[in-house]
Amino acid sequence: MTRFLARTKQRLRRPKAGQKTASGAAIVVDGARKSSGHQTRNRIILVMIGVCLVYAVIAGRLVQYGIRDLATVASIARGNELLASRPDLLDRNGKVLATDIRTVSLYAQPHKITDPDEVIERLATVLPEIDARTVYRKLKSQSQFQWLRRQLTPKQQSDILALGIPGVGFRPEKRRFYPGGPTASHIVGxxxxxxxxxxxxxxYVDGQGLADLAAAGLTIEQQLEPVRLSVDLRVQHIVRDELAAAMQRYQAIAAGAVVLNAKTGEVLAMSSLPDYDPNLPAQALEKDRLNRMSAGTYEMGSTFKAFTTAMALDSGLVSMEDSFDARRPIRIAGHTISDFHGKHRVLTVPEIFIYSSNIGTAKMADAVGIERQRDFLTRIGLLTRMQTELPEVTKPSQPKVWKKINSITISFGHGVATTPLQTAVAAAAMLNGGLLIPPTFLPRSEAEAKGVARQVIRPETSAAMRYLMRLNVEKGSGRRAEVPGFRVGGKTGTAEKVVNGRYSSDVRFNAFLSAFPIEDPQFVVLVIIDEPKPAEGQKSATAGLNAAPTVKAIIRRCAALLGVRPSFGEGDAALLVSY
Incomplete structure (x- = not known):
């Protein structure tokens, strides 16, 4: 107890912090001083951390802006963005048909411009073609944004930057570029x-949802997958090159051609001249630049005789052994139907075909009847609008009421106007075993093609048509289309064009419809030549003299590229002896 009282007295005598001793000196406790020093240090550290974080955020944002697409960090808000990424278009072998390249466009912020006249004067030194009135009206609008010139060249941008004009700037954009120029313009668009x-x-690509994505701004920073087309750029070049040569050689006003896979319906090449450069889209509005192969309708002339013959044979009312009297012209409704090079005798069905007899063909159609003829042409797709990816497709024309005179003239290709592309598609059905396959500009396998195909004629009828097409190249009007080793079959078509409401014998629309190798056709080739003139040294300008040689040139150059191996065996003999 004594010890406890002694300790208590000692504690009560100990001075508190801040109290003075008897001498007047302040008493400082060492622990309190240490606590205050720690707090000061902590505050300094927190300030330094805060400053570092601020600079780190700034640095991070700078790095982020530096690596992001310029289109997303430009001075214009995303809501004003007009251009979005498009997928590349490729040919079937991966060659680029269309792609995006970077460019810039010039804009102004009129509310920041005090002297529009000076701006226009300085811009005119770099852009002399600029419309001063239009630009002045934009600069005086006091709006926050106005386009002045879209898609500048790098030199134009550099020269304008050197002018140092306040209130104008550049907007990064994307421009479509077509490396092949006009080579496949009507397909690519x-x-x-x-x-x-x-x-x-x-x-077409926009119609598959790209336009909606672009409108929503969802394609700006995405690398879209390329769209591969069925077109073979090598074959496309050959087709266009041969058409250009034919136009010059025969002084034609236009020409066109298509190479179609008879087994799948894929369009390997299609060209229509005159064409245009899609890098200069304004050319597409010039006269005669339309796509004649799918957006133009024509009376296809004697190529229609192939369909009339197939119809007659498939109906069972006519056989290959039948004959028809072609000694005298047919007179009906004030018109006379005669043959161009008449034999003036009874002709067999093969003879009617290789001599291209209007009289014989008309009598075969008459044996079938008007209703069955119209139903047949509708079934093989020649009287209805063709279904394919290409937007530029027009509807064929036909008489509102089919009379006998209509039936007769339609049998040899007058009175119905259809597109050359669907003529080639229908021809493929006549030769590939009877399957009508819708044309496509996208890759398609044979298995996929069978899923969308329709049987329109019997396989036996198709075999007969292969025989007749080959016979016509060997002995008929298609001899100039023969390519040694590739066994071409085909049918000529020379149609008189309507001038001032009447058919003119001096103005023609020529066509040659062909397929190879004919015993098992892999490809259909159709060439059209509009208003050809006789070539040098020739007196006439029929399809056998101009369209057929053009088909020959195309097949000769592209057959190997299409994987068709030449054959010089006895295949033709085996085909012919069956009849």
């Missing part, structure tokens, strides 16, 4: 100034 597809497969 083109885009407008806002990079939106307005023709060809470019428009």
């Amino acid at each position: 083109h885009v407008n100034i806002d990079n939106k597809g307005i023709a060809g497969m470019e428009k």
Whole structure:
């Protein structure tokens, strides 16, 4: 107890912190001083950490802006963005047909411009073609944004930057570029100034959802998968090159051709001249630049005799052994139907075909009847609008009421106007075993083709048509289409064009419809030549003299590229002895 009282007294005598001793000196406790020093140090550390975080955020944002697409960090808000990424278009072998390239466009912020006249004067030194009135009206609008010039060249951008004009700037954009120029223009199509597809497969791609994505701004930073087409750029070049040569050689106003896979319906090449450069889309609006192969309708002349003959044979009312009297012209409804090079005798069905007899063909159609003829042509797709990806497709024309005179003239290709592409598609059905396969500009396998095909004629009828097409190249009007080793079959068509409401014998629309190798056709080739003139040293300009040689040139150059091996065996003999 004594010890406890002694300790208590000692504690009560100990001075508190801050109290003075008897001498007047302040008493400082060492632990309190240490606590205050720690707090100061902690505050300094927190301030330093805060400053470092601020600079780290700034540095991070700078790095982020540096690596992001320029289109997303430009001075214009995303809501004003007009151009979005488009997928590349490739040919079947991966060659680029269309792609995006970077460019810039010039814009102004009128509310920041005090002297529009000076701006226009300085811009005119770099852009002399600029419309001063339009630009002045934009600069005086006091709006926050106005386009002045879209898609500048790098030199134009550099020169304008050197002018140092306040209130104007550059907007990164994307421009569509077509490396092949006009080579496949009517297939690929083109885009407008806002990079939106307005023709060809470019428009088709937009229709598959790209336009909606672009409008929602969802394609800006995405690398879209390329779209591969069925076109073979090598074959496309050959077709266009031969058509250009034919136009020059025969002084024609236009020409066109298509190479079609008879087993799948794939379009390997299609060209229509005159064409245009999709890098200069304004050319597409010029006269005669339309796509004649799918957007133009024509009376296809004697190529229709192939369909009339197939119809007659498939009906069972006519056989290969039948004969028809072609000694005298047919007179009906004030018209006279005669043959161009008449034999003036009874002709067998093969003779009617190889001599291209209007009289014999008309009598075969008469044996079938008007209703069955119209139903047959509808069934093989020649009287209805063709279904394919290409937007530029027009509907064929036909008489509102089919009379006997209509039936007769339609049998040899007058009175019905259809597109050359669907003529080739129908021909493929006549030769591939009777399967009508819708044409496509996208890759398609044979298995996929069978899933969309329709049987339109019997296989036996198709075999007969292969025989007749081959016979016509060997002995008939298609001899100039023969390519040694590739066994071409075909049918000529020389149609008189209507001038001032009447058919003119001096103005023609020529066509040659062919397939090879004919015993098992892999490819259909159709060439059209509009208003050809006689070649040098020739007196006439029929299809056998101009369209057939053009088909020959195309097949000779592209057959190997299409994987068709030449054969010089006895295949033709085996085909012919069956009849």
